[in-house]
Amino acid sequence: MTLIIRDQLVNPPTWFSSFRDLTLYCNVFLKDDVVIESDDPDPYVKWIRPRGGMDFVEDFVRPGSEDGVHLDVEPNFPRTVITDRIAPENIHQLIRRIQFCRGLT
Numbered sequence: 873m874t875l876i877i878r879d880q881l882v883n884p885p886t887w888f889s890s891f892r893d894l895t896l897y898c899n900v901f902l903k904d905d906v907v908i909e910s911d912d913p914d915p916y917v918k919w920i921r922p923r924g925g926m927d928f929v930e931d932f933v934r935p936g937s938e939d940g941v942h943l944d945v946e947p948n949f950p951r952t953v954i955t956d957r958i959a960p961e962n963i964h965q966l967i968r969r970i971q972f973c974r975g976l977t
Contacts, residue, residue, distance in 0.1 A: 874940030879910035
C-alpha cells in the first residue's frame with residue numbers, strides 16, 4: 873500500500889518530529905511506501921532532507937499520479953484522511969484512520 877502525504881502537511885503547524893514518527897511507523901510497521909504529493913517538490917526537499925525527513929519517504933509524486941491512502945487537508949481523493957497538521961496530539965488518531973482506510977481496498 874502507498875501512503876500519499878500532501879506537501880502542505882510537511883510545513884508548520886505540523887511538528888516535524890511527528891511527521892518523522894508517522895512516516896517511520898507507516899513505513900516500518902505497516903510496510904507502506906510513503907510518498908509526498910507535490911506540484912513543486914524543490915522547496916520541500918530543501919526543507920526536509922537536511923532534517924532527516926526523507927529517511928522513510930520514498931519519493932515525491934505529482935498530485936493524482938499514485939493510488940493509495942491520502943493524507944490531505946481536503947477530500948480530493950477516495951480513501952483520504954483529512955487533517956490540518958501532524959502533531960503529537962493527533963498522530964495516534966491519524967495512524968488508526970490510515971489503518972482503517974487501508975482496509976477499504
